[in-house]
Amino acid sequence: MTKMTLGSHPHMLGFEQLERLLERTAKSGNEGYPPFNIEQTSDFSYRITLAVAGFAEEDLQITVEDRTLVIRGRQSDDGDGRVFLHRGIAARQFQRTFVLADSVEVGEAIIENGLLHVDLTRAKPETVVQTISIRRG
Template sequence: MTKMTLGAHPYMLGFEQLERLLERSAKAGNDGYPPFNIEQTSARSYRITLAVAGFREEDLAITLEDSQLVIRGRQSDDGEGRHFLHRGIAARQFQRSFVLADGVEVGDAIMENGLLHVDLTRVEPENVVQTIAIKKG
């Protein structure tokens, strides 16, 4: 028995890109840092919250790249000239990626108490019924 992929299923036409997106998101550099929550705030909206204590707004970048929401953080190392007896809080960079479905729009990004909130909204597509004319061959 052979395993059928989403792009090879006979009734699922044009979904090859979705399969590539899933593969790419599985390979993305999401190593568990920083921790995050995803909550559904209404029937059509979501909020991603990342714990980014120690980061300033200017240390963070949020981009939308080919249906992928990418959040990057890079702290400047301000430890030069300082002598640490213990350094448990390191300046660490990160990249978090989230694949967004068609129709999901990125809204506000809010920094609050060491948490970065990114709001998403799913736009409801309108139902369209189209009649296709049959031509004689």
């Protein structure tokens, strides 16, 4: 039996990029840290919230690379000579990626109470009707 892909389905023309996008998302390697929420805040807006307790604003970097929202965190080791008897709060780096549709734009990012909020908006789709003329061959 042959595997049917989006790009090879006879009624799905031009969806090869979507198929590659799905494969890239599956391979993104996002692990469980840091935990996050995605909420729909209106019909055309979303908010991603990451739990980044212990990270300062300068420890975080947010970029959009090839329609992928990338959030990175790296805490600097202050090395102030502290001696830990137990270290249960990990100071590890992370990278979270979220693939964005072409119509989604990243808005502002806010950090408060150990939570990083990233607001996204999706453009309202325009209804496009195109009439194709038929000519004789």
